[in-house]
Amino acid sequence: MNGSVNLKNGGTYTLTEHPNWRPQATSDTSGDRHVHSLNWALPLLYRGVHKQIPEMVDRFRQILTYWIEDHKGARSYWVNASIYGGLRTQTLVCAAQTMNDPVIAAAAASDAARMVSKYRVAPVIAIGANNTDLIRQTGAFAEACWRGDTAKRDRAWANLVGVANGIIQSDGSDVEGSPGYAIYIENLLKDVERTAATCQIMSDNIAALRGSLYDFVSQAVRPDFKLASIGDTLNEGLPKTFGSGDPRAEWVRSGGTQGTPPAQIYSTYSGGYTFGRSGWQTQPGGFDTFYSLRSSSSRPATPHAHDDGGSLTIYSRGVDWVGDPGPYRYENSSPLRAFVKSRNAHSSFTVSNVARNKYAGVKSSLSGSEWQTGGNDTTCLRDSTWGTVRVTRCVRYIRSVDAIVVVDYVDATKGKAKRVVTERWQLPPGLSAQNVNDVFTISSGNKKMDVYKSGEGGWKVTVAGPTSSQGWFTGSWGVKVPGAVLLRALKLPKAGGTSKMVTVFVPRTDAESVPVVIDDRGVSVTRNGRTVTTPLPVG
Numbered sequence: 001m002n003g004s005v006n007l008k009n010g011g012t013y014t015l016t017e018h019p020n021w022r023p024q025a026t027s028d029t030s031g032d033r034h035v036h037s038l039n040w041a042l043p044l045l046y047r048g049v050h051k052q053i054p055e056m057v058d059r060f061r062q063i064l065t066y067w068i069e070d071h072k073g074a075r076s077y078w079v080n081a082s083i084y085g086g087l088r089t090q091t092l093v094c095a096a097q098t099m100n101d102p103v104i105a106a107a108a109a110s111d112a113a114r115m116v117s118k119y120r121v122a123p124v125i126a127i128g129a130n131n132t133d134l135i136r137q138t139g140a141f142a143e144a145c146w147r148g149d150t151a152k153r154d155r156a157w158a159n160l161v162g163v164a165n166g167i168i169q170s171d172g173s174d175v176e177g178s179p180g181y182a183i184y185i186e187n188l189l190k191d192v193e194r195t196a197a198t199c200q201i202m203s204d205n206i207a208a209l210r211g212s213l214y215d216f217v218s219q220a221v222r223p224d225f226k227l228a229s230i231g232d233t234l235n236e237g238l239p240k241t242f243g244s245g246d247p248r249a250e251w252v253r254s255g256g257t258q259g260t261p262p263a264q265i266y267s268t269y270s271g272g273y274t275f276g277r278s279g280w281q282t283q284p285g286g287f288d289t290f291y292s293l294r295s296s297s298s299r300p301a302t303p304h305a306h307d308d309g310g311s312l313t314i315y316s317r318g319v320d321w322v323g324d325p326g327p328y329r330y331e332n333s334s335p336l337r338a339f340v341k342s343r344n345a346h347s348s349f350t351v352s353n354v355a356r357n358k359y360a361g362v363k364s365s366l367s368g369s370e371w372q373t374g375g376n377d378t379t380c381l382r383d384s385t386w387g388t389v390r391v392t393r394c395v396r397y398i399r400s401v402d403a404i405v406v407v408d409y410v411d412a413t414k415g416k417a418k419r420v421v422t423e424r425w426q427l428p429p430g431l432s433a434q435n436v437n438d439v440f441t442i443s444s445g446n447k448k449m450d451v452y453k454s455g456e457g458g459w460k461v462t463v464a465g466p467t468s469s470q471g472w473f474t475g476s477w478g479v480k481v482p483g484a485v486l487l488r489a490l491k492l493p494k495a496g497g498t499s500k501m502v503t504v505f506v507p508r509t510d511a512e513s514v515p516v517v518i519d520d521r522g523v524s525v526t527r528n529g530r531t532v533t534t535p536l537p538v539g
């Protein structure tokens with residue numbers, strides 16, 4: 001029964017009669033580590049029991065026994081750490097319950113003790129935890145319940161509740177910097193609830209946390225009913241089972257055919273998210289604009305968060321105009337994986353020739369909206385990570401004429417020469433563009449996005465190429481597709497000073513003309529014969 005193990009996004013792993021558990025060329029970093037999870041072997045047990053095929057059950061037992069024998073004594077870090085140790089604990093518990101094998105049961109008990117011991121005292125809110133901690137404590141909880149160890153059970157349950165409170169903000173947003181992980185967390189919380197039911201422990205508190213996710217995820221869904229690609233999230237629709245029974249989740253999951261859309265069309269979250277849109281139910285000929293803006297989470301970043309503070313995405317007229325590169329794949333040796341997590345890969349800004357402290361954060365300085373009366377959204381973020389240069393990005397969505405104004409205020413103290421602030425707008429695949437009189441027009445068929453600017457720096461475009469990571473986006477998992485980057489640069493004097501860069505994004509159709517004027521009064525946009533002048537946002 002030798003063969004190949006499908007590790008899903010982690011690749012494939014060739015399984016010999018007695019595996020050596022070492023990395024293979026056909027699996028990425030995540031896949032190499034997931035070999036130690038052993039959960040990939042569970043189909044052997046399931047099918048062997050249900051179809052009464054003893055050879056499958058024996059092979060499953062053999063794989064687990066080989067692994068246990070090969071990992072006595074000291075283990076390397078990733079064997080026990082993160083999701084890998086947690087999933088293995090759950091696998092060993094399942095196997096021990098099903099097969100009543102003393103060797104496997106002892107291994108399950110040992111793993112469970114290791115998981116529980118992470119917290120000397122159960123946290124009320126496990127700050128710094130992520131989804132993997134939930135998996136680890138669930139395995140320990142299940143093992144203690146099965147063996148009837150009430151002391152360990154209660155300790156693991158207290159850990160579980162603290163971790164659940166730690167990975168979901170009080171407003172329902174995730175701490176992973178990636179809305180797709182909120183969907184994954186929903187599945188993990190369902191596992192916790194099922195395990196608690198088996199242990200005859202009430203889990204209403206976990207169900208309430210799970211329910212808080214649905215508003216957040218709904219707001220992160222674009223008008224095409226796909227999640228906004230932020231952090232390690234792909235532009236994909238929601239799973240068919242997500243948020244069953246919640247009217248908001250059913251609305252976005254069903255493409256607007258079931259449920260009820262949320263009321264809010266502007267929202268901010270402690271996980272470092274701002275979402276705004278023209279509305280939920282687009283009328284024929286009406287606007288369908290959606291945007292997202294990233295800031296620092298109120299809790300420590302996890303491995304899935306990107307360095308994307310200040311990053312803006314824009315979707316309108318059925319087109320992804322300003323995007324996010326996505327995750328690519330979990331391969332630590334890949335230069336592209338490292339790049340897509342960096343600030344340079346996002347629709348934000350960078351400052352060269354300064355000492356940077358990423359932990360200083362990109363924090364909200366102003367947020368508010370008059371959406372209830374058809375008014376504007378205004379959000380400002382202050383980036384203090386660039387040492388001698390502070391950049392405040394203010395974004396205003398002018399709802400009445402469907403335009404987005406971005407102002408980057410630069411405040412530089414005396415510092416090194418050759419400091420340069422560079423705005424970077426990531427242009428997704430499939431778009432064409434032209435620059436006429438400094439108005440940069442992006443096109444997709446008969447849909448257009450005009451980009452106006454004021455301030456120093458001309459437009460420059462970098463197209464994705466074979467020798468650079470710039471401009472690449474994630475198509476499907478592990479597949480890179482070429483886009484481009486629209487840049488402009490502001491050179492800072494050594495003595496310092498203040499300046500601002502104004503950028504206005506105006507979606508339209510080929511048949512429309514929507515002129516924009518940027519002057520001392522602010523921004524004037526004329527659409528359908530109506531001119532609206534709005535002061536520049538300040539925060």
